[in-house]
Amino acid sequence: MNPDFRHLSTIPGIAVDLRYAGPHNFLGRDLYGSHDCAWLHVQAASALERVVAWLALKRPGVRVLVLDALRPQRVQQELWDALAGTDLQMYLAEPTRGSIHSFGMALDVTILDEAGVELDMGTGFDDMTELSHPALEEGFLACGDLTAEQVANRQLLRDAMFQAGFVGIRTEWWHFDCGDRNLVRATFQRIL
Numbered sequence: 001m002n003p004d005f006r007h008l009s010t011i012p013g014i015a016v017d018l019r020y021a022g023p024h025n026f027l028g029r030d031l032y033g034s035h036d037c038a039w040l041h042v043q044a045a046s047a048l049e050r051v052v053a054w055l056a057l058k059r060p061g062v063r064v065l066v067l068d069a070l071r072p073q074r075v076q077q078e079l080w081d082a083l084a085g086t087d088l089q090m091y092l093a094e095p096t097r098g099s100i101h102s103f104g105m106a107l108d109v110t111i112l113d114e115a116g117v118e119l120d121m122g123t124g125f126d127d128m129t130e131l132s133h134p135a136l137e138e139g140f141l142a143c144g145d146l147t148a149e150q151v152a153n154r155q156l157l158r159d160a161m162f163q164a165g166f167v168g169i170r171t172e173w174w175h176f177d178c179g180d181r182n183l184v185r186a187t188f189q190r191i192l
Helices: 042-058 073-082 087-091 134-143 148-163 181-187
Strands: 005-007 014-016 039-041 063-068 106-112 166-168 175-178
Touching: 005 042, 039 042, 042 063, 042 106, 042 148, 042 175, 106 148, 134 148, 148 166, 175 181
Parallel strands: 014 063
Antiparallel strands: 005 039, 063 106, 106 175, 166 175
């Protein structure tokens, strides 16, 4: 009931399928259990509303699908520990520093088409290969590992998110932060 947070069910025009609340993630199991993690900080929730409005104008009929929102610190630690000793830890924020998800200021998202099917982004959520890296898309397009349609779908997602104030990262097409990471870590409440 903290007034700084807003439940995803209060945001019209989105769909929600929290992948860490079920087996459709890289660990293959439910990490949230009985905890309701369908929350965002009010600032991120307002920005998500701007994403919905922009998509309604630019591509009517499509919807944002939220794959992850508020991720408690304990879950971030569990993910980090699962990848201990591997190069794959580069895909996670180090828990002592804190994931922006743990402040309710990050989203993992994709787009559903008019029929409710996820747009083809070239990889699925939680793909821990270079093919998921936005920074490498041009090279993968040139060699045929990504199609023009897949890159255009990723660009549509980025355009929708960026115009609302979200910032992407170089390694995951689905991840977006709301606001400056350092400021968020210094001034926002982390959910343990």
